[in-house]
Structure formats: C-alpha cells, structure tokens
Amino acid sequence: AQSVTQLDSQVPVFEEAPVELRCNYSSSVSVYLFWYVQYPNQGLQLLLKYLSGSTLVKGINGFEAEFNKSQTSFHLRKPSVHISDTAEYFCAVSDPHGSSNTGKLIFGQGTTLQVKP
Amino acid sequence: EPEVTQTPSHQVTQMGQEVILRCVPISNHLYFYWYRQILGQKVEFLVSFYNNEISEKSEIFDDQFSVERPDGSNFTLKIRSTKLEDSAMYFCASSQDSNYGYTFGSGTRLTVV
Numbered sequence: 001a002q003s004v005t006q007l008d009s010q011v012p013v014f015e016e017a018p019v020e021l022r023c024n025y026s027s028s029v030s031v032y033l034f035w036y037v038q039y040p041n042q043g044l045q046l047l048l049k050y051l052s053g054s055t056l057v058k059g060i061n062g063f064e065a066e067f068n069k070s071q072t073s074f075h076l077r078k079p080s081v082h083i084s085d086t087a088e089y090f091c092a093v094s095d096p097h098g099s100s101n102t103g104k105l106i107f108g109q110g111t112t113l114q115v116k117p
Numbered sequence: 118e119p120e121v122t123q124t125p126s127h128q129v130t131q132m133g134q135e136v137i138l139r140c141v142p143i144s145n146h147l148y149f150y151w152y153r154q155i156l157g158q159k160v161e162f163l164v165s166f167y168n169n170e171i172s173e174k175s176e177i178f179d180d181q182f183s184v185e186r187p188d189g190s191n192f193t194l195k196i197r198s199t200k201l202e203d204s205a206m207y208f209c210a211s212s213q214d215s216n217y218g219y220t221f222g223s224g225t226r227l228t229v230v
Contacts, residue, residue, distance in 0.1 A: 034218050043121070043208060044160070044221040051217070090160060096216045102165040102173040103148055103215030109159045 002027040004093050006108035014116050015083055021076040021111045023091030031093045033074040034105065035065055038088040047089075050074060051096075061085070086115045119143040123209050123222035130199055130229055138194040138225045142211030149192045150210040150219065151184065153177070160208070166192065167215070199229045 007022040025031065032051050036044040048059025055067040065076045074091060091108040095101075122141040130136050142149050151163040164174045166184055183195045192211075196203055206226050212219035 032216060032218075036221075041223075043123075043223040044210075046218045046220070049218045092160075094216065101215055102167065103150070103212060103219070104162050104165055104173055105152075105160075106162070107160040 002031065002093050002095060002106045004091050004106055004108035006089075006091055006111045008111050009109065010112045010114065012114045012116060013081055016080050018079050019077065019081050019085075019113065021089050021091075021113065023074045023076065023108055025072050025074065025091075025093045027072070027093065027095065029095055032096050033065075033067060034092040034094070035059065035063070035074075035076050036090045036092060036107075037061075038090065038110075040087070044090065047076070081113070081115050083115050083117060085113060088112050119220070121209055121211055121220050121222035123207075123225050125225060126223065127226045128228070130227070132201060132229055133198050135195065135197050136199055136227065138196075138207050138209075138227070140192045140194070140209030140211075140222055141190055142192055142209070143213075143220055144190070146211035146213050146220075148172075148212040148215050148219070149184075149186070150212075151194045152208045152210065152221075153205040154208065154224075155202075155205040163194075163207075165215075196227075199227075201229050203227060204229045 003026045005024045034049045035047040050067045058064045092105040149166040154160045164178045165172045206224045208224045209222040210219040
C-alpha cells in the first residue's frame with residue numbers, strides 16, 4: 001500500500017527567503033507525484049506533477065519539485081516566497097499501474113507554510 | 118479557466134438526517150471523485166466514478182454513502198442518516214484522464230449537530 005509523509009506540519013519563513021517543504025512516499029511500484037496548494041477557504045489547486053522524464057519539475061507560482069527515486073522523496077521548493085504563498089500544501093501520490101487505475105490520490109498530512117513580513 | 122462547482126458551500130444538518138452534496142464537474146471530464154477532509158486531518162479518498170459506475174471506493178465509503186450522476190452535468194454524494202463523525206469538508210474533483218491530476222472544487226463544509 002502507498003503512503004505519503006510530509007515531515008513538517010508547519011513551516012514559518014520570512015518573506016523573500018527560500019523554502020523547502022518535504023515529502024516522502026512509500027510504494028513498491030513506480031508512482032505519479034503531485035503537489036497541491038489550498039488557500040484559506042478554497043479548494044485544492046494543482047501546483048505541479050511528476051509523471052516521468054526529467055526529475056526536476058516546475059510548477060505555477062515559481063514552485064518546483066525534485067523527484068528522487070532512491071530517497072523516495074518529492075520535495076517542494078521556492079527560491080523566494082511571498083506573503084501570498086501562505087497556505088496549506090499537500091503532497092499526493094497515485095499508482096498509474098494499479099489494477100483499477102482509477103487515479104485515486106493518497107495525500108500526505110499537509111504542511112502549513114506561514115510567510116512572515 | 119473551467120471550474121468544478123460545489124453547492125452548498127456550507128451545510129448544517131441534524132444527526133440522522135440525509136444530505137445531498139452537489140457538484141458540477143468540468144464539462145468534458147470523464148472521471149469524477151469525492152474526497153473528504155476532517156478538520157485537522159489529511160484529505161481522504163472516498164470514491165471514484167467513471168462510465169456511470171463506481172470504479173473504486175474506500176473503506177470509509179460504506180452503505181451510508183452513495184453517488185449519482187443523474188444527468189449530464191451533476192455529480193452528487195448522498196449521505197444517509199448522518200453521524201457526528203461525518204462532519205468534514207467534502208471535495209468533489211474531476212479529470213479528463215485518471216493519471217494526470219485533477220481539478221478540485223472549493224468544497225462543502227458539512228456540520229452534523
């Protein structure tokens with residue numbers, strides 16, 4: 001069974017500083033990986049995804065993530081954060097090769113990014 | 118940009134009552150999902166729906182729950198005889214392809230009292 005662990009429940013950071021939100025997954029098969037962002041009182045918005053190919057994936061709002069198969073990680077980074085990046089960030093995994101292949105996502109617990117002025 | 122629309126945004130219901138949460142997926146999407154997020158906990162998969170039938174459901178999705186696509190545009194989640202522990206944010210999502218990530222709605226906050 002797959003699982004996703006987001007190691008930090010809260011990450012406080014000052015504006016314009018770099019940030020890394022950590023995500024590790026557990027799976028016996030190759031997976032697709034996603035990062036979603038949830039702004040207050042809103043739904044989940046797709047930031048970026050890794051399906052195959054280059055291990056460095058660029059997403060919206062200046063975010064990027066690097067897939068590391070040997071470490072089973074998919075950490076999210078941004079070189080310089082803004083106040084508007086304050087939100088909840090969720091890492092998720094799906095198994096594209098499963099018998100049902102329904103696209104079901106398994107989510108991590110979420111990381112609250114708090115950007116301070 | 119196309120959106121997934123959920124109504125109502127907030128619903129309060131008495132324990133034991135039935136509720137129907139409504140969703141309008143993106144029009145050319147083929148895969149539909151319901152997830153829930155209990156306050157302070159992770160987002161959990163409930164059910165996926167494709168080709169007018171359930172394609173996968175979680176252990177949470179017991180006989181109390183049902184889904185329907187009654188017409189070409191709506192996708193509903195019915196919870197019969199609600200319990201206090203059903204209080205959560207319920208998210209609908211849709212996708213054109215099951216593998217490439219989906220578009221979520223803004224959610225319905227269900228409060229069972």
